[in-house]
Amino acid sequence: MDAHCCLKHFLIALLIGLLSWCAQAGAANTLSMTPEHPHYSLNNATHYWHTATPLSLREVLLHAHEFQPVESASELHFGYIQGDTWLTTRLHNASPRPSTWIVKFEYPFLDHVTLYTLRDQFSDVQHSGSAVPIAERALAHRQAVFPVTLEGGETVTLYSQVAAVGSRVLNYSVMTPEAFYAQNDRHNFWLATYFGMLLALSIYNLLLFFGLKERVFLYYSLFAFGFTLAILTFNGIGTLMFWSFLGEHTARLVAIGFTFASAMATLFAQSFLNTWRYSPRWHRMLSGCRVVYWLALLAALLLPIQYALRLMDLVGFSASLLLLVCGIYCSWRRVPSARLFVAAWSIFLLGAAVFALRNMSVLPANFVTLHGIQIGSAIEMLLLSFALAARFNKLKWQKERAQADTVAMLKKQEAALEAKVAARTQALEQLANHDMLTGLLNRHGLVRYAEAALAHRNSQQDPLALIMCDLDRFKPINDQYGHEAGDFVLQQVAKRLEHLAREGDHCARFGGDEFILLLEHVQQPSMLDDICSRIAQAISAPIKLPNGALVHVGVSMGISLSSDENSTLAHLLRDADQQMYADKARQTKRFYGYGSA
Numbered sequence: 001m002d003a004h005c006c007l008k009h010f011l012i013a014l015l016i017g018l019l020s021w022c023a024q025a026g027a028a029n030t031l032s033m034t035p036e037h038p039h040y041s042l043n044n045a046t047h048y049w050h051t052a053t054p055l056s057l058r059e060v061l062l063h064a065h066e067f068q069p070v071e072s073a074s075e076l077h078f079g080y081i082q083g084d085t086w087l088t089t090r091l092h093n094a095s096p097r098p099s100t101w102i103v104k105f106e107y108p109f110l111d112h113v114t115l116y117t118l119r120d121q122f123s124d125v126q127h128s129g130s131a132v133p134i135a136e137r138a139l140a141h142r143q144a145v146f147p148v149t150l151e152g153g154e155t156v157t158l159y160s161q162v163a164a165v166g167s168r169v170l171n172y173s174v175m176t177p178e179a180f181y182a183q184n185d186r187h188n189f190w191l192a193t194y195f196g197m198l199l200a201l202s203i204y205n206l207l208l209f210f211g212l213k214e215r216v217f218l219y220y221s222l223f224a225f226g227f228t229l230a231i232l233t234f235n236g237i238g239t240l241m242f243w244s245f246l247g248e249h250t251a252r253l254v255a256i257g258f259t260f261a262s263a264m265a266t267l268f269a270q271s272f273l274n275t276w277r278y279s280p281r282w283h284r285m286l287s288g289c290r291v292v293y294w295l296a297l298l299a300a301l302l303l304p305i306q307y308a309l310r311l312m313d314l315v316g317f318s319a320s321l322l323l324l325v326c327g328i329y330c331s332w333r334r335v336p337s338a339r340l341f342v343a344a345w346s347i348f349l350l351g352a353a354v355f356a357l358r359n360m361s362v363l364p365a366n367f368v369t370l371h372g373i374q375i376g377s378a379i380e381m382l383l384l385s386f387a388l389a390a391r392f393n394k395l396k397w398q399k400e401r402a403q404a405d406t407v408a409m410l411k412k413q414e415a416a417l418e419a420k421v422a423a424r425t426q427a428l429e430q431l432a433n434h435d436m437l438t439g440l441l442n443r444h445g446l447v448r449y450a451e452a453a454l455a456h457r458n459s460q461q462d463p464l465a466l467i468m469c470d471l472d473r474f475k476p477i478n479d480q481y482g483h484e485a486g487d488f489v490l491q492q493v494a495k496r497l498e499h500l501a502r503e504g505d506h507c508a509r510f511g512g513d514e515f516i517l518l519l520e521h522v523q524q525p526s527m528l529d530d531i532c533s534r535i536a537q538a539i540s541a542p543i544k545l546p547n548g549a550l551v552h553v554g555v556s557m558g559i560s561l562s563s564d565e566n567s568t569l570a571h572l573l574r575d576a577d578q579q580m581y582a583d584k585a586r587q588t589k590r591f592y593g594y595g596s597a
Contacts, residue, residue: 030090030155031174035099038179042103042172043073045089052083057116057123057159060086078168080306085168087160093150102180103158105144107169108236111251113144116159124148129164130236130251134244142236145180165251165306191235194378198228201385208388219268220388223261227377230257235374248305255300255308262319263293269323272387273330273338282326289322320348337387344383351376437487438494441508446516449506450569453520457562463522464562466569468576469497469535470584471513472554485545489553496538500531516573525561532557556584 031045047067049060067088070076078085093099105113111131115138117124126138126146138146150156162170175183202224209217232238233253239246246253266286270276275283296315300308324345330338351374433445441449450466457464471493478486490513497507497515506518517535522528539555558580560572 030092032092032094033099033101033174034094035176038176040174041073042089042174043070043076046070046076046172047088048076048170049086050078050081050083051086054084054163057161060159060161064088073171076170078170080167080310082306083163085162085170087162087170087172088158090155090157091148091150091174092155093153096152098149098151100147100149100177101174102139102177103146103148103160103172103174104180105160105162105170105172107171108143109166109234109251109254110144110162110164110168110170111166111248112161112163114161115146115148116161117148118157118159119154130233130239131246131248133247134240140240141184142240147177148174165304166254166309191237194374195228195232195237197378198224198231198381201381202228205385205388216268216271217388219264219271220384223264223268224381226257226261226264228257230254230261231374231377233257251305252300252308255305255312256297258312258316259293259297259300262315263290263297265319265323266290266293269326269341272341273327273335275326275330278333278335279326279330282329286322286326289319293319320345337390340383340387340390344380344387347383348376348380351380435494435509438491438509440494440498440515441506443508443510446506446508446510446518447569450518450572453506453518454562454567454569456520458567462520463525464572465519465522465525465528466560466562466572466576467517467519467528467532467535468510468558468560468573468580469515469517469539470556470580471515471539472556472584472587474513474553477551477553481545481547481549481551485547485549485551488545489543489551492543493539493553496541497535500534500538516576522561528559528561532559554587556580556587558583 029045031040031042033040047069049063049067051060055063067086076087091101103115108130110129112127112129115124115126115128117126128137128139128141128144128146134140148156148158160170160172162168202221205217205224206221209215209221229238230253233243233250238253239250243250243253266289270283270286273279275286293315296311299311303311324342327338327342327345331342354376433441433448435442453464456462471489474486474489477489490509493515494507494509497517501507501517502519504520508516508518510516517531519528519531535557536555540552542550542552544550558576558578560575560579562572
């Protein structure tokens with residue numbers, strides 16, 4: 001029994017020694033560290049190996065001799081590959097005191113990262129990655145980070161198992177906690193600034209859409225929203241703070257966000273560049289591509305995640321290139337704001353191209369390729385925001401100008417309406433107060449002016465006279481030449497009366513062939529005889545009809561002067577009428593004459 005136990009312990013010790021020898025044989029050169037140097041890169045002190053199927057650490061140790069040394073950091077950029085990638089390195093604490101170090105993987109978009117720390121007697125196992133729940137991670141951080149504590153002079157071997165459906169960039173380093181947290185604060189500051197800018201631009205343009213009802217602001221806001229969703233997930237911040245529950249589906253959110261942003265970018269370009277107006281062909285082409293992008297978005301929901309991510313790279317790169325060419329064409333056609341669009345989209349295209357080509361292993365992994373799409377998108381978003389601000393100012397100016405034009409037009413219409421109302425009022429007043437045939441005052445007009453004249457006479461004691469004229473020998477003209485000739489005679493008589501009237505006197509056609517002359521400010525009653533004489537002479541002058549015939553008419557007149565007894569128009573008319581008929585009775589001779597011109 002004792003011999004059996006001894007043999008068992010001997011075999012276990014032999015196995016541990018064999019595994020330790022295999023680990024040391026396959027591990028990279030040992031990296032000696034001291035706290036005085038706070039940061040070390042592990043890239044050139046690492047060996048790597050790919051496995052098509054998941055293996056345990058014990059199985060991997062048996063293949064330690066198959067690990068390949070890393071000659072340069074670019075060799076740790078593997079692109080889209082299947083299976084797991086194993087990394088191994090050795091760390092030695094050159095300080096006699098215990099020290100804690102942080103192992104950090106630079107690329108945040110790694111689904112599962114498991115770190116094994118092999119010591120002489122035991123090994124530690126820690127987990128992290130974007131698909132690992134926050135509570136199960138070694139440290140709650142957006143990147144895969146692991147604390148490693150080494151005793152004074154201790155040497156350990158690290159094995160890292162990485163599984164990721166996205167592009168695999170495995171650059172990593174080790175640093176002191178102080179250096180790690182200082183670097184983390186700097187990175188968080190810039191990331192907070194970047195995402196704060198994206199969020200502010202999205203909300204600002206959404207508010208502009210609600211205020212101005214311009215769809216270009218909505219399209220830009222949705223484009224920025226989709227892009228922000230993808231970048232938040234890609235950088236690990238979204239998973240760390242909002243949707244760690246997605247687990248294995250976290251990477252799919254990146255594909256959905258970028259593909260949605262590409263589709264919205266085509267809508268934004270069509271609206272911003274007014275392609276429906278300036279370039280119908282490009283408008284149709286962008287509409288067709290957007291249909292393809294919507295189908296790609298559907299595929300991103302259904303395809304395996306790695307194929308969805310590869311499709312995302314293709315869609316993002318093609319959309320950026322397509323919109324750049326469209327912008328250049330519109331700039332050549334002198335479309336408003338097209339040049340600024342080209343400048344913004346060129347920078348974004350450069351960042352998207354770097355992002356896609358790095359994912360495809362065409363470009364090496366470094367700071368520029370890791371953060372190129374963020375740098376490019378930040379500049380692009382700012383430039384497009386300036387363009388949209390200019391568009392907002394232009395829309396505001398156009399709206400103010402349209403309002404001013406509308407006010408001016410309304411004022412012009414109001415003035416025209418007022419002029420029409422005034423003209424119509426004047427026309428109605430003319431119809432109400434004037435005779436349509438002769439243009440003289442009618443009965444209503446005579447009453448109106450007579451009342452005013454009488455009121456003035458009562459207040460100023462100015463004499464007022466009324467002369468009533470009745471035409472003689474007028475009926476035979478109507479009978480012989482017709483009513484049109486009679487109307488013509490009446491018009492001529494009216495003109496002669498108006499010509500004889502003084503300024504301020506009023507002439508009226510009282511009815512038929514009767515006319516009234518209302519005279520104000522009659523200082524000497526004797527002057528009325530002279531006026532009546534001139535009226536009789538003017539009316540009795542020959543009148544040439546339109547047919548060439550000459551006709552003569554006479555006139556019987558009656559005069560009344562205002563006094564206290566006849567201070568109303570009715571009294572003046574009655575007195576004048578009596579005198580007029582008396583004058584007509586005295587005219588015993590009736591004469592009617594005519595001749596040819």
